Amino acid sequence: xxxxxxxxxxxxxxxxxxxxxxxxxxxxxxxxxxxxxxxxxxxxxxxxxxxxxxxxxxxxxxxxxxxxxxxxxxxxxxxxxxxxxxxxxxxxxxxxxxxxxxxxxxxxxxxxxxxxxxxxxxxxxxxxxxxxxxxxxxxxxxxxxxxxxxxxxxxxxxxxxxxxxxxxxxxxxxxxxxxxxxxxxxxxxxxxxxxxxxxxxxxxxxxxxxxxxxxxxxxxxxxxxxxxxxxxxxxxxxxxxxxxxxxxxxxxxxxxxxxxxxxxxxxxxxxxxxxxxxxxxxxxxxxxxxxxxxxxxxxxx
Amino acid sequence: xxxxxxxxxxxxxxxxxxxxxxxxxxxxxxxxxxxxxxxxxxxxxxxxxxxxxxxxxxxxxxxxxxxxxxxxxxxxxxxxxxxxxxxxxxxxxxxxxxxxxxxxxxxxxxxxxxxxxxxxxxxxxxxxxxxxxxxxxxxxxxxxxxxxxxxxxxxxxxxxxxxxxxxxxxxxxxxxxxxxxxxxxxxxxxxxxxxxxxxxxxxxxxxxxxxxxxxxxxxxxxxxxxxxxxxxxxxxxxxxxxxxxxxxxxxxxxxxxxxxxxxx
Numbered sequence: 002x003x004x005x006x007x008x009x010x011x012x013x014x015x016x017x018x019x020x021x022x023x024x025x026x027x028x029x030x031x032x033x034x035x036x037x038x039x040x041x042x043x044x045x046x047x048x049x050x051x052x053x054x055x056x057x058x059x060x061x062x063x064x065x066x067x068x069x070x071x072x073x074x075x076x077x078x079x080x081x082x083x084x085x086x087x088x089x090x091x092x093x094x095x096x097x098x099x100x101x102x103x104x105x106x107x108x109x110x111x112x113x114x115x116x117x118x119x120x121x122x123x124x125x126x127x128x129x130x131x132x133x134x135x136x137x138x139x140x141x142x143x144x145x146x147x148x149x150x151x152x153x154x155x156x157x158x159x160x161x162x163x164x165x166x167x168x169x170x171x172x173x174x175x176x177x178x179x180x181x182x183x184x185x186x187x188x189x190x191x192x193x194x195x196x197x198x199x200x201x202x203x204x205x206x207x208x209x210x211x212x213x214x215x216x217x218x219x220x221x222x223x224x225x226x227x228x229x230x231x232x233x234x235x236x237x238x239x240x241x242x243x244x245x246x247x248x249x250x251x252x253x254x255x256x257x258x259x260x261x262x263x264x265x266x267x268x269x270x271x272x273x274x275x276x277x278x279x280x281x282x283x284x285x286x287x288x289x290x291x292x293x294x295x296x297x298x299x300x301x302x
Numbered sequence: 303x304x305x306x307x308x309x310x311x312x313x314x315x316x317x318x319x320x321x322x323x324x325x326x327x328x329x330x331x332x333x334x335x336x337x338x339x340x341x342x343x344x345x346x347x348x349x350x351x352x353x354x355x356x357x358x359x360x361x362x363x364x365x366x367x368x369x370x371x372x373x374x375x376x377x378x379x380x381x382x383x384x385x386x387x388x389x390x391x392x393x394x395x396x397x398x399x400x401x402x403x404x405x406x407x408x409x410x411x412x413x414x415x416x417x418x419x420x421x422x423x424x425x426x427x428x429x430x431x432x433x434x435x436x437x438x439x440x441x442x443x444x445x446x447x448x449x450x451x452x453x454x455x456x457x458x459x460x461x462x463x464x465x466x467x468x469x470x471x472x473x474x475x476x477x478x479x480x481x482x483x484x485x486x487x488x489x490x491x492x493x494x495x496x497x498x499x500x501x502x503x504x505x506x507x508x509x510x511x512x513x514x515x516x517x518x519x520x521x522x523x524x525x526x527x528x529x530x531x532x533x534x535x536x537x538x539x540x541x542x543x544x545x546x547x548x549x550x551x552x553x554x555x556x557x558x559x560x561x562x563x564x565x566x
Contacts, residue, residue, distance in 0.1 A: 153417075157410060160399070160420035164407055167396040174355070174394070175463070176381035176411040 002259075007132050009255040013248030014139025015200045016223065020247040021146055021240065022193035023220035029154070030166040030186040032080075035091035035217055039098025040072040040191040042213035044198030046102040049111040049208035058119045062199045069195025070188040072098060077184030095213075102210050109210040118203035135204050142200065146193065147240045153189075154236065162186045194220075215268045222271050223247035225278040303503055304331040304354070304471055309363035311349055311527075323349040325527035326363070331471075331505070335534075336497055338514035339507045340546075341524035342556070347507040348389075350524070351473045354505070356380040367470060382412030385464030385502075387477040387493075391453040394460030401451075401459065402444040405429045408463035432462060436492065454485035458492060465496050472497065474506040478513075490517065511543045525554035 019041060026034035044065035051061035072094055079090035103109065120134040129137065153159045164172045165182035172179050194216075202208040227246020232238030254271075258264060311324040324346045331337060339347045352358050354365055356377035365373040372380055388394050395404050406421040406429075426444065433441035436458050440451075448456060457477060464472060474493060478486035494517055497504050508514050514521055520534035521541065530553040533541065550556070 155420050156417045157406075157415035157420050158417060160403060160407060161415055164396040164399060164403075167398050168393070170388070170393050171396055172407075173377045174381055174384075174386045175407045176378050176413075177407070177415070178376075178378045 004132075005255050005259060006252065007136070009251040010248055011132055011135040011139055011204070012201075013223075013251035014136060014143050014244070015197060015204055016219065016251065017139075017143045017197075017244040017247035018146060018200065019194045019197035019216065020220050020223040020227070020243045021143075021150060022190040022197065023217065023224055024240070024243050025150075025186055025190040025193070027221065027224065028166075029163055030183060030190070032087045032166075032183070032187070033091070034073075034076060034187060034190060035088065036072055036076040036094035036098070036187075036191060037091075037194040037220065038213040038216050039095040039102065040069040040195045040213075041198035041201075041216045042102045042208070042210060043068050043072055043098055043105070044195030044200075045202035045208035045212055046105040046111075046210070047195070048199035048202050049113060050105050050107070052113055052116050052118065052203070053111060058117055058122065058203060062119065062196055062203075065199035066192045066196040069198075070192035072195065073188035073191030074184060076191070077180075077187040080187075081180035081183050099210065106208060106210065111208045113203065113206045113208070116206075118206070119200070120204060139200065142196075143244050147237070147244060150240055151237050158185065215271070218268070218271050218275050219250065222275045222278070223250040225275065226250050226253075229278070303333045303335075303368055304329070305364075305366040306330070306350075306354070307364050307366075309350070309353060309365065310361045311346075311353055311358055312361050315361070322527050324353065324360070327527070327529060329522070329529060329532075331503055333503055334501055335520050336502075336504045336518035337506065337520040337522055338518040339505060339522050339524060340509070340511060340514045344526075345524040346527040347524050348475055349527075351475050351505060351507055354380075354471070355384055355386055355473055383470040385467075385469035385472045387457065387460050387464050387472075387474050389476040389479050391456040391460070391480055394463065395448045395456055397449040398447055400445045401433070401440060401448055402426055402429050404448055404459065405432075405463060405466060408466045411467045413467075432466070436462060452485075454481050454489060457481060457485075457489050461489065461493055461496065465500060465502070468500055468502070470503065472502045472504040474504065476507050476509060479509060493517075511546050515541050515543065515546070523550060523553070525550070525556065530554050 019037070023037060026032050026037070047065040047068050048058070048061040051064060052058055076090045076094040079085045079093060080087045085093070119138050120131055123129060123134040123137055124131060127137070154163055161172065161177045162182045162185060165177065165179050166186070169179045172182065198213070223246040224243060225246070226249050227242035228239070230249060231242035231245045233242070254267065257270065262270065306327055306329040309324050309327040310322070313321045313323055327350060339350065341347050349358065353360050354372065356375065360373060364371065367383055372383070386394070396407070402421050406425055409425060429444060430441045433444065438455055438458060440455065440459065448459065451459065461477070477493070478489050481489060490513060493506070496502065504518070506518065519538065521531070521538050522529050523531035531549055
């Protein structure tokens with residue numbers, strides 16, 4: 002059981018980087034960006050391709066981040082410059098990336114068994130087990146990113162991106178190019194998602210062209226869990242809540258699997274959870290109406 | 303300073319819903335002109351402002367600001383020269399950002415935005431003074447999200463943001479129409495104070511004939527996409543609401559059928 006929990010926490014840390022990316026597109030930019038499904042695999046594919054070719058696993062992560070930014074750039078250009086709705090732009094990039102990812106990997110599944118990864122490097126350096134190495138690398142990257150994102154969104158450019166997601170009219174009236182702001186935000190978001198994909202591939206010792214399927218829903222589930230359970234006061238606590246949300250999601254999944262839910266039903270379970278969480282405001286409004294009418298009814302009776 | 307020549311804007315051209323919103327409008331503003339723009343619904347007042355601001359591209363004509371072709375620039379580049387306040391108090395500010403963050407965005411209008419801190423300490427001190435001058439107590443709430451402000455407070459903030467970096471031209475698009483009468487008067491008085499203190503050139507769209515007469519040194523009346531009346535100086539000072547109504551019906555061939563124009 003302890004092993005399962007440790008595994009869930011370490012996996013959650015790696016996925017939290019993806020959740021931070023989803024937070025940028027979905028919450029800050031107010032764009033439901035589906036290209037993340039492709040860019041998480043792109044990050045994995047780049048790492049797998051580079052490591053099997055004898056490349057440095059750390060450098061591979063950097064290239065994965067840059068590759069993801071490229072994917073975000075494509076989605077951003079489709080949306081802003083060509084006027085394609087954001088949702089469709091993301092889907093187009095996601096579909097295109099499927100072919101790109103196959104090209105990068107050469108085959109649909111690349112094994113990294115017995116090859117150097119960031120975790121084996123840490124293991125050699127500190128003599129830690131693989132799970133502990135993953136936790137070290139994961140928390141190092143996740144918390145460094147929280148710090149960097151907190152700084153970035155406090156800068157002039159970061160403020161412009163936040164304002165664009167909030168009120169594009171006002172932003173243009175203040176002399177900010179909303180197209181550029183959206184593109185920059187999507188690049189950053191997809192860069193983080195690809196970085197996360199690279200870290201995940203290195204931890205599970207393979208990259209698979211299908212691994213991104215449903216990842217947006219996992220990202221949203223983690224995001225909502227984070228927002229509901231952990232701080233919503235202040236930007237820093239909201240970023241941190243993404244990390245804890247992703248970890249909590251993994252723990253929940255580990256527990257329901259332990260309780261005997263078939264792994265094949267996992268995506269259905271996640272989708273239902275997210276649907277329920279997203280519809281919560283509606284439900285509570287509906288309940289309020291019922292309560293109010295019940296009260297009113299009693300008074301008249 | 304602002305020179306509009308033959309400005310024509312058509313919505314839905316070539317369709318059954320085609321509407322000529324601006325029909326060969328010529329307008330020349332002198333530096334320091336404070337023009338109130340009145341007219342009925344659909345007269346083209348807001349369209350005129352939005353064409354200057356770059357929200358719409360015109361079908362024909364040109365807009366020059368200090369000799370520069372404004373109409374060739376995208377909206378965000380025109381913003382360098384323009385301060386804008388909108389009818390909807392929600393439109394001029396970012397609701398989920400702090401008061402000081404909104405002001406900091408406005409302080410960088412037309413300037414470079416890099417990786418320096420979004421709100422600096424010296425700016426905070428300046429914003430504190432500027433907000434205190436509004437007399438709304440906002441200077442004590444600088445890190446409060448704008449969402450929590452009332453419509454009047456948001457509109458006063460938007461106005462301050464519009465003039466924080468002195469604009470060449472201030473565009474007020476019915477900016478008091480959505481406010482209650484008392485708040486509307488306060489925001490209007492504040493606008494007037496800023497305009498005279500800074501010597502701004504301003505176009506103010508209003509539905510309210512009384513405000514149009516009371517404020518500004520010049521008044522233009524629009525109907526069906528044309529300017530049908532343009533008075534300034536002493537002639538404008540002598541105007542009364544009755545005269546305006548008479549002028550409106552004689553020049554436009556329409557009756558004043560808008561309660562807001564009459565009663566405001």
